Amino acid sequence: MRSTSVFTQVSLLSFASVLIAFGLSFGAVILTPVPPPPQISIRDVITAFKRDVTTGFIVEKHATSPTGLRLSPIETALSRALNISPDRIQVDLLDTARTGHVFGEGQSTLLIGQRLAIIDSNAQGFTMRWDEHSPIGPDTRLPAFVAALHQDDGQWLWIRPSDPGLTIWRVRLLLAFGLALALLSGPVWYAARCLTRPIERLGTVARQASIEGERPFPVTGPKEVQAVATAMNIMHDRLSLQAKEQIQALTSLAHDMRTPLTGLRIRAELIPSGQKQYALKDVARMTHMIEEVLAFARLSQEDADFQVTPIVPLLREIIASYRALGEPVFYEDHDTQWNNIIVRGEVIMIQRAIENVIVNALRYAGSAKLTIQCPEDHTYLKIHIDDDGPGVSTDKLDFITRPFTRLETSRNRSTGGTGLGLAITKRIVTGYGGQLELTNRLPKGLRATLSFQREGL
Incomplete structure (x- = not known):
């Protein structure tokens, strides 16, 4: 698969994702069909109005009556059952998209246009009526409707059935889609990692590559x-x-x-x-x-000669040689734990790298101070060389380590130098697997940090 093109892999991934998503969605719809519309009876509504039982109903107060398809036969049946004036009751049909016909024992209803037909059936046959004076049985199952009763305070008390079946159905659909997302996320993540890993590897190699050596970029992946x-x-x-x-x-x-x-x-x-x-x-x-x-x-x-060097004796020797010439070069040597530290590198090369930085510090600041530091992982030893000179602008800190680079402002040609000192230092340090880092000090000055790999851990 790694030799397949990115275009092919993305196309296959997209097609498979769409196919799985559609399959799961189709299965969710088939396995969780839309529930039938709710059905209520005159007795259910009367019980809710009397506040005896309100389970399965939503009871609300509104300033106005419902505005929808009115069902006069049901209004008549409710006004008779509640023994109130017909103008105090109003019944409107709910959810006409899901309402068609419902059946009860001995009596059925059928919505035809905007008229509610009542069908009385028995063993001899059936009769159909749709005049508003036709009585409806109290237990006949009727299409879902909202009934509003006009109160003495001028407001309308609305009662309409809740639809728990539809709510449960929606929850099941959401759970099905969530399951589809969970099932797809793992394979999609894995496929994305397979696609991006060769590109990330290429970027990592590009950041670490140098102009020397063999071809650094692996020809693998898509x-x-x-x-x-x-x-x-x-x-x-x-x-x-x-x-x-x-x-x-x-x-x-x-x-x-x-x-x-x-x-x-x-x-x-x-x-x-x-x-x-x-x-x-x-x-x-x-x-x-x-x-x-x-x-x-x-x-x-030339390739670096990987020898090992005791760093503290070398630093003391370098400092002593400069102090013998009267140069203000200082070394903070207060901790004996560094005495036996060995770093990777040839003595002459490490000495040259350190002295190049000291010469720069003396030339542009007049003094230099050396300290050593060992990070917690103990894999590297850092040598800090500080000066109190004018420092270097931030945008040129990386620039000055390039060969034949000189700054023309504070570090001009009148001070001498070839522009190769820091370049040589960087080449020596990186050749031994270390790093040269330049940072400005506050309030002024420059710090050069030479990191060398430790040996004999």
């Missing part, structure tokens, strides 16, 4: 998803090839520049002392830029 995954793999190969060509071009250029730089350094030694130090400084800066480019190229072309 045909449309397979076509998208195939196209994305082709796009990945194309982008990866372009990136490799760019890195190769930079590497070749950097290698080619080493030779003339060596010549420039030798010639700079022969310059008179007045300009010599500036020339040598420029050559050193160019050499540093070339080394940064080569380092970035090597990280882009």
Whole structure:
């Protein structure tokens, strides 16, 4: 089924859902037929008027009499039984759509047009009458009607039969439709999950994919998803090839520049002392830029060497080297529980990643403070490097970790740098399965968080 197209799966799901819904609805209607209309007698209405028994009737007071199809024979029978004037009673037919004819013992009624026919039957035959003076037996079952009695206070007392059979029928229909919904919800949910799971998997892989490595998108699932995954793999190969060509071009250029730089350094030694130090400084800066480019190229072309490193001794060594040079770099080392923590990564690479961030902090803020933190799951170790500089605008926090990226406002070219420091740090940290996160501090400053996977848990 996974190789079937999304169109086919959705079509089959829709057809099956409609078929099941119609089948259940049809079965509900067949198994729960519409109940027959309610039937009442003159005696029932008289009992309700006298308030002896009101079960099965709805008793209400209204300012006006009913307005509908009047049944004069029933009005006459009720006025005689109640011994009241005929103008104080009014009877109107209810629910003409469900009312036709009803039968009682020895006497029946039949609605013809707007006239109520009375049929008296016995063993010899039957007779039909429909004049309003024809008597109706007190126990003859009659079509449902509303009877209104004019009260002494000017209001009308309405009595009409309730229809519990119809109410029960409606409840049964609702229960049947609810059952259909319950029976359909499970298969529909499962089918929807089968349809969306390959797309969600593709999205997850796309968020985690990098430009390096093999084709990351699995060609599985429906045909449309397979076509998208195939196209994305082709796009990945194309982008990866372009990136490799760019890195190769930079590497070749950097290698080619080493030779003339060596010549420039030798010639700079022969310059008179007045300009010599500036020339040598420029050559050193160019050499540093070339080394940064080569380092970035090597990280882009080589797989990470998964070694392990005790992190606290390394941090102490880094801090000591900067403090020996008089640099204001601080490390809060108050808890001995971190002393034996080992993280995944090569010592030289981790040291370079940390020092790149410290150099940035010193260059743009003048100081740096390091702290370490271990989340509750103990799977990662976080190294926070804080500074009190101007920070970075929120919309550029992710942007500055890209290669050759420099901010031209507070972090301009007069401060030096190649725009590769944070890019190299990010490449090192992510290469070891970690993460680099930059956040602004309040009221000012920047925090760089390097997360490394722990080993030996």
